[in-house]
Amino acid sequence: MSSSPSLWLDQPHVLIERIMTNVEKVILGKRDVVEKVVIALLCGGHLLLEDVPGVGKTMLVRAVSRTVGCDFKRIQGTPDLLPSDVTGVSVYNSRTEAFEFRPGPIMASIVLADELNRMPPKTQASLLEAMEEGRVTVDGVTYELPKPFLLLATQNPVDFDGTYPLPEAQLDRFLMKVSIGYPDAKHEVQLLGRTGERPALEALRPVLLQEELVELQREASRVHVDDSLKQYIVALASATRSSSDTLLGASPRATVALYKAVQARAFLQGRTYAIPDDVKIMTEPVFAHRLQLTPEARLSGRSGETVVRAAVGTVPIPPSSYAASSASAG
Template sequence: MPPETRIFDQPQPLVERMIMNVEKVIVGKRETIEHAFIAMLSGGHLLLEDVPGVGKTMLVRALARTIGCEFKRIQCTPDLLPSDVTGVSVFNTKTGDFEFRPGPLMTPIVLADECNRTSPKTQSAFLEAMEEKRVTVDGVGYELPKPFVLLATQNPVDYEGTYALPEAQMDRFMMRLSLGYPSPEQEILMLDRLQDRQPLEHLKPVIVQDEFVQLQKEAALVHVDNTLKEFIVRLAVATRDHSDLYLGASPRASYALMRAAQTSAYMKGRSFVVPDDIKNLVLPLWTHRLILTSEARMTGKSAELILTALIASLQAPVLRYVSAN
């Protein structure tokens, strides 16, 4: 089938069903769920950072069940070894050869639960898989399945027993999201749903694995005007030159923003990206990639405030053909 062929002429109803399916488990967090699907359909990885008990793991499990892919969980602990994640070669005495026994990372949907509780050595085992969609064990490379999405959760780094993720790994996460506490009304609704059953146990897939891969391919076909690409680069350069930022947005961050904007437009039924697709996604895609100077942190500044000011100061391009349609 040619890559230009589209199966889902109207993806909005299917995407809406996927979102509503997750909402059966996660109450009152529609924007977070939408952003999660944007990251996954863009081929990116997702980091959920929040305090314990707000539903991070439950959200990840609901996302995996909704798209009907095989799912495995890695419970990150201080004694977790890289081979526990990627797999290991074992000598077979009958054949006289080494056989590769794949680890949980060789699965389409992987949950790395509390990923910042494991050691930096094991955290680095995720880097190759996240970027190149492959793992190397004993000098032999193994391709990961399609799709491959790493959904990681972590508690704030000031909690006891946590390790800060390295900058290289943070940059490989397309988005960092936070669920936050529910409102009192949402929490009461959650208690009603959990009173006599676990909604996650009754959650059914909305699509299958091949359909999800097709959605990813079609989202990548959405047109991005050159003026919008220039706008993304201008915004990235502005972060690199900002006096309050020690580390600005990388070229990987620019690419991630373009891909996420394509997916956002696709989920809304458009075949082209508009400036709002980009501006609405800058914060969830870039805040975790920026590092503030010590002086900026001391004065109470944040990556969110800096990015918001930069978006307001840079004039977004006007796409003439959009109004013509």
């Protein structure tokens, strides 16, 4: 595939649609999920996919990695995985009489952490610096990760055997948590029809170069967000913090994540400005997994999603003055 700078700047929506169409050759009937993955790509944010086994979590991440022409590595979560298995290790070279760094799989642009919550806590913690700062430190030496760097992780529900709960600090570093869900009957029948054929995943070819992804991320970050929408985002975060169902509400990192997700969704929709619907739609996938609920709320069957929906339902939507100010900003 040849790159085209004019396509980056003049027709970004064409390139974005190309990404989604390519992924949908493998992931059938999940347009909303694919859109959220593309939003994470545009934000440069990490994505957590949580669902029961067998619904295509790993397949989705592999489809994204094949769609984007970036270096890809996979980390398989196991109970005996060590931090050095993720970040890399310094090995003594007897010929040069010096230690040499052998990079781990984290040193790639797109990293799949499969079954992340099967890794022991110490190994999970080795990902924190990479997720927040885009670098890793091994034996006192810091190594920068490539740009862009995206961690796409899958996990099974925490009540499954052999899983470790992810710590709050790690959950807060994921831009969004998304569930794929079961396919509808029509698409599941279509999936059965592919049995015996060459796997659709193997047939995928990149439709996006690394420099094109970087340019799309830059353009998405320029989407105008009116001050009234910024105040709306902060008000939603404050509502989760003051809820009687939470011990910890959405953090300041969460408000920044929501701001970026709002910009990316507006850009995906072909707009140069954000609207309240962008905020309302993105609040749940960005905020819900970060909330720590009270024991009483958990026993009552409430969830982070419940708290976020209540916040969206009670916080007033800002007036439509954002439209005029966004037009002038453009």
